Amino acid sequence: MEIKIIAFGQIADIIGNSIMSINEIKDTEELRKKLSNAFPQLNEISYGIAINKKNINKNTEINMGDIVALLPPFSGG
Amino acid sequence: MLSTENHLRYQRQIQLKEFGVAAQIKLFDAKVLIIGAGGLGCPALQYLAAAGIGTIGIVDFDVVDISNLQRQILYTTDDIGKSKVKTAAERIKQLNPDIQINILNLKLQNKNALEIISAYDLVIDGSDNFSTRYLINDACVLLNKPFIYGAVLRFEGQVGVFNFEENNSNIKTNYRDLFPEPPVENTILSCNEAGVLGVVPALIGTMQATEAIKIITGIGKPICNKIISYNVLNNEMHEFEIFSDEKSKSKMPKNEKEFLAFNYDWICGVSHVSNEISAENFDLLIAGNKITVIDVRELSELPIVSEFPNIKIPMNELEEKISALKIADTIVVFCQTGIRSLNAVKIINKIIPNASVSSLHGGIIEWKKHQNKIHI
Structure with a gap:
C-alpha cells in the first residue's frame, strides 16, 4: 500500500519528504509505531497527524492513496 | 464621520x-x-x-x-x-x-x-x-x-x-x-x-x-x-x-x-533549577550508594544496564508505580538519550514533591561513552 507522507519542521529533517510504501498498515497508531521503529528519533518529538488535510484527534483508519501530514508544534516568534 | x-x-x-x-x-x-x-x-x-x-x-x-x-x-x-x-x-x-x-x-x-x-x-x-x-x-x-x-x-x-x-x-x-x-x-x-x-x-x-x-x-x-x-x-x-x-x-x-x-x-518544562546530572557526578552518587536509580526505558530497549543497581519502570507505568516504591531521598532517572527522563523528573516531582530527582544528562548512551573513556 502506498501513502504519501509530508513532514514539516524537525520531522522533515528526520524522515525526509517522501512517498512511503508501507505494508499492512491500518491506522494512525500503527503508522506512529512503524515510524518510530524506522526513525527512533521520532520517539522524542511530539507531533500531530493530518490525513487528507484534516487534523485527527484519535486513532484513524488510513487508506491507500491518503496523504498523511506530520506536523510538529513551533514555538518561535 | x-x-x-x-x-x-x-x-x-x-x-x-x-x-x-x-x-x-x-x-x-x-x-x-x-x-x-x-x-x-x-x-x-x-x-x-x-x-x-x-x-x-x-x-x-x-x-x-x-x-x-x-x-x-x-x-x-x-x-x-x-x-x-x-x-x-x-x-x-x-x-x-x-x-x-x-x-x-x-x-x-x-x-x-x-x-x-x-x-x-x-x-x-x-x-x-x-x-x-x-x-x-x-x-x-x-x-x-x-x-x-x-x-x-x-x-x-x-x-x-x-x-x-x-x-x-x-x-x-x-x-x-x-x-x-x-x-x-x-x-x-x-x-x-x-x-x-x-x-x-x-x-x-x-x-x-x-x-x-x-x-x-x-x-x-x-x-x-x-x-x-x-x-x-x-x-x-x-x-x-x-x-x-x-x-x-x-x-x-x-x-x-x-x-x-x-x-x-x-x-512546558521551564525550570529554574537544573534537574540534570552529568555522567561524572552520577558516578560519584553511585559510589556513595545512597540513591535510587530508575530506568524509564521500555523493557526491550538496549543496552541492558547492569553496572549499577537500578529499577526498571517504563514511562507509561511510572505514575502508577512510583508511589508504591520505597525509595531513597535522592533519585536519578535515565533513558536512552536523556530526553524522556526529563519528563520522568516532572512526573516524580508531581507525586513526591519533596524528592530530589534528577535526570541523567545524555542518557545511558552518554554514560556508556563516558565509561569507555575512563577505562581506555
Whole structure:
C-alpha cells in the first residue's frame, strides 16, 4: 500500500519528504509505531497527524492513496 | 464621520469597495492586544497601527538585543538595550499619532493574563515559547476572546485564527485541539537553537495582522478552524482543518480558579533549577550508594544496564508505580538519550514533591561513552 507522507519542521529533517510504501498498515497508531521503529528519533518529538488535510484527534483508519501530514508544534516568534 | 485628514490617511483602503468608511470606523473602535513585540509582533503592530486600529496594547518585558535586528525591523541599532514596548510605542506614535497605544512592560502570567486580555476584543499571539502560548490559549478560551496564532521556525511558519466562531456556525477550535499538551522540554527546537530567516516572521506576523483586520471588519474568510503552514523555500502552503476535541478540553483549566493555579512553566518544562546530572557526578552518587536509580526505558530497549543497581519502570507505568516504591531521598532517572527522563523528573516531582530527582544528562548512551573513556 502506498501513502504519501509530508513532514514539516524537525520531522522533515528526520524522515525526509517522501512517498512511503508501507505494508499492512491500518491506522494512525500503527503508522506512529512503524515510524518510530524506522526513525527512533521520532520517539522524542511530539507531533500531530493530518490525513487528507484534516487534523485527527484519535486513532484513524488510513487508506491507500491518503496523504498523511506530520506536523510538529513551533514555538518561535 | 471621518475627518478630512483621516480620509486622506486611510484613502487607499476606504476606496476598496468591500471596505469603505464603515470598515474604517470598525477599525477605529477596535482594541487589539499584541503579546510579544518581536519577530511576529513588530510587523503585526506596524500594519495594524497604520491601518488605524483605535487601541493597541503591546506586552513584552524584554529589551532590544543586537540579534533581534535581523528580523525585528521596527528597532534600530541605537535601540539596543532599550525596552522593546517603549521603543515600539514611540515609533508607532510617529507612524500614526491618532491611535491609543497601551504599553505593558511586563511578562504575561496567570495572575495578570485574565485582567489584561479582558480589556481587548482580539489577541495576537506573537510569543516565542510554549508556556506563554498555552497560557494565551487557555486565557482566551476562558474569556471567550478570539486570538490569532502565529509561530515560526527556520524557513517555515504556522498561522491560524483560534476561538473564533464564524457566521454563527457554533464551531470554535483552539490550539489545544491541534496540540493538546505542550511538548516535552528540549524536544522541539526554538529559533535560538535552530535559527529563522528574518522574512519568515515578517510574513507570518503580517498574515496575523491581515486576519485581525478581516475579523474586525467582517471582510473575507478568516483562517478559523484550520491552520496554514507556509514554507518559504518551496513556496508550499498547506492548510489543515482542525476539529473540536473533548480530550483537549479536559487538559484545560475550567474556570478562573483553576487557571490561576495552573503551572504553565511546569507543564512546558521551564525550570529554574537544573534537574540534570552529568555522567561524572552520577558516578560519584553511585559510589556513595545512597540513591535510587530508575530506568524509564521500555523493557526491550538496549543496552541492558547492569553496572549499577537500578529499577526498571517504563514511562507509561511510572505514575502508577512510583508511589508504591520505597525509595531513597535522592533519585536519578535515565533513558536512552536523556530526553524522556526529563519528563520522568516532572512526573516524580508531581507525586513526591519533596524528592530530589534528577535526570541523567545524555542518557545511558552518554554514560556508556563516558565509561569507555575512563577505562581506555
